[in-house]
Amino acid sequence: MEQTDNAEVAPEVPVDAERVELVEKAKMSEQAERYDDMVECMKKVAQKDTKLQAEERNLLSVAFKNVVGARRSSWRVIASIESKEAEGRKSQLNSAYLAKITSEIEDICKDVVELIDTSLLSRDELEVDSKTFYMKMKGDYFRYVAEVLKDEKKTAFGEKANASYSEAYDLCKSEMPASHPIRLGLALNYSVFYYEILSDSKQALLIAQTAFDEAVKNMDDLPSSTYKDSTLIMQLLRDNITLWTSDTQLEDKSDDANEEDVA
DSSP, X not given: OOOOTTOOOOOOOOOOHHHHHHXXXXXXXXXXXXXXXXXXXXXXXXXXXXXXXXHHHHHHHHHHHHHHHHHHHHHHHHHXXXXXXXXXXXXHHHHHHHHHHHHHHHHHHHHHHHHIIIIIXXXXXXXXXXXXXXXXXXXXHHHHHHHHOOHHHHHHHHHHXXXXXXXXXXXXXXXXOTTOHHHHXXXXXXXXXXXXXXXXXXXXXXXXXXXXXXXXXXXXXOOHHHHHHHXXXXXXXXXXXXXXXXXXXXXXXXXXXXXXXXX
16 A cells, blocks of 8 residues: 555654764674673663663673673682681781782773663663663672671672562563573572572572473473573573582582673
């Protein structure tokens, strides 16, 4: 049917040239493994008026994940060295360096959470998958800080992580299929939180096993576009289930448990 002369034509959505350029720069930064640059590009995109598309959301997650991941790896190395140096000048240097890395991890967490709360979760009409994604991110970064702190501070950040994970988990269970990669990734990291931070292997196993079993039942309804991501996370879940079932007395749990490394 031909369009009549008086029919309304939908207005074209203007292209944000700066946004397009920032996303391209973020992709280049990822290829060059310059993740601090990638973070700065994607923060500017996130702070714009329009909500993030799935690709942009994933780029933001990858950028921060690599920035904090480098610090987490460094922290584990220095913490291991510190545990072997009981006293002396070297022990003091180790402790000071460990404190520096810990502070950097805290700062990254603060940056992520502030960005999510002020620029991402605050938007109206946010889809369930986006809200779940951002709440999971908050849980992850609170968990990363809890990993490197002790006593009351560890407990405080653990409680924040638990609250974020719990809210996201309740939301996605009622709105998303069990085989959706965001829901599976949340279950994976939430179970790791219970195992590593709360030292509750039974609850960790329950979350992981339930997520895996429910996803298996739902695989026939899984779109081909998300099949690869979902099956990858299911493999990580199964690896953790096997690990935690066979040995829940590992001395260094953080080096063994898998978590979601894909956005």
